[in-house]
Amino acid sequence: MIYSFEENPTTEQTDEIYMREALKLAKRAxxxxxxxxxxxxxxxGKIIGKGYNLTQRLNDVTAHAEMQAFTAAANYLxxxxxxxxTLYVTVEPCVMCAGAAYWTQISKIVFGVYDxxxxxxxxxxLFHPKTEIKNGVLEExxxxxxxxxxxxxxxx
Amino acid sequence: MIYSFEENPTTEQTDEIYMREALKLAKRAxxxxxxxxxxxxxxxGKIIGKGYNLTQRLNDVTAHAEMQAFTAAANYLxxxxxxxxTLYVTVEPCVMCAGAAYWTQISKIVFGVYDxxxxxxxxxxLFHPKTEIKNGVLEExxxxxxxxxxxxxxxx
Numbered sequence: 131m132i133y134s135f136e137e138n139p140t141t142e143q144t145d146e147i148y149m150r151e152a153l154k155l156a157k158r159a160x161x162x163x164x165x166x167x168x169x170x171x172x173x174x175g176k177i178i179g180k181g182y183n184l185t186q187r188l189n190d191v192t193a194h195a196e197m198q199a200f201t202a203a204a205n206y207l208x209x210x211x212x213x214x215x216t217l218y219v220t221v222e223p224c225v226m227c228a229g230a231a232y233w234t235q236i237s238k239i240v241f242g243v244y245d246x247x248x249x250x251x252x253x254x255x256l257f258h259p260k261t262e263i264k265n266g267v268l269e270e271x272x273x274x275x276x277x278x279x280x281x282x283x284x285x286x
Numbered sequence: 287m288i289y290s291f292e293e294n295p296t297t298e299q300t301d302e303i304y305m306r307e308a309l310k311l312a313k314r315a316x317x318x319x320x321x322x323x324x325x326x327x328x329x330x331g332k333i334i335g336k337g338y339n340l341t342q343r344l345n346d347v348t349a350h351a352e353m354q355a356f357t358a359a360a361n362y363l364x365x366x367x368x369x370x371x372t373l374y375v376t377v378e379p380c381v382m383c384a385g386a387a388y389w390t391q392i393s394k395i396v397f398g399v400y401d402x403x404x405x406x407x408x409x410x411x412l413f414h415p416k417t418e419i420k421n422g423v424l425e426e427x428x429x430x431x432x433x434x435x436x437x438x439x440x441x442x
Contacts, residue, residue, distance in 0.1 A: 189360050189365060225384065226385025226389065233380075234347050253410055
């Protein structure tokens with residue numbers, strides 16, 4: 131999908147638009163009883179990779195949203211480096227996903243809400259030094275989705 | 287494959303036997319012009335997951351030996367946790383693989399040689415606190431395989 135804008139949008143506007151796409155995927159995870167995290171990768175205004183958390187369904191700890199999006203984007207590009215791409219992910223990447231992001235040399239990572247437990251920033255600077263990091267985009271919505279998921283789990 | 291021993295082997299002996307299996311996979315990576323790293327996962331004397339680095343062939347930075355071995359072992363067990371398992375890997379896991387190992391809650395990780403650049407120990411303690419770590423098993427062979435790979439690359 132390529133977004134067309136009548137006027138030049140601000141970075142804040144495009145970040146929110148893309149984060150909303152990631153949120154849609156996170157909601158799909160929620161509906162499938164997976165920890166609701168979604169991710170997309172954008173290159174030149176086009177979504178070239180998507181993923182949402184599937185660790186339960188696939189019985190696979192490596193099936194995080196970001197990991198699937200990295201694999202899909204690299205597959206789309208025909209190369210494993212994502213140098214001119216941006217990852218939008220609803221929750222801060224964990225150590226594993228930050229480590230994978232490092233290898234992709236991705237240009238930019240935008241996330242919604244910090245993960246206070248396994249978010250990679252708790253463990254130092256694990257991203258590639260050239261990767262730009264931005265947080266807090268649609269933070270409340272990203273946060274509320276996760277909280278609601280675990281609230282439902284506790285109430286069951 | 288299940289190994290049967292005439293007498294009770296020492297941990298050192300079994301570690302070497304399993305690391306030799308990981309080395310066989312690393313050599314397969316070498317022959318396929320991939321960075322030569324191999325990994326196996328052992329549970330109760332049985333190899334339940336294998337992998338070798340396929341990042342070039344698959345165009346995928348997430349296709350490290352350990353990641354494939356984790357996925358295979360979880361698939362074999364029908365559950366994503368590898369609590370009574372040991373990972374044998376020829377080279378120290380990177381940040382991504384250490385992060386994945388954390389999620390598996392694997393019991394033990396045995397590796398051959400430290401990775402001075404992206405080995406996870408350079409970035410602090412990223413493994414699960416309950417995971418036992420051992421290094422230096424068949425260190426010279428594991429190291430020589432990697433060095434030989436990059437020597438060949440430089441000479442080309």
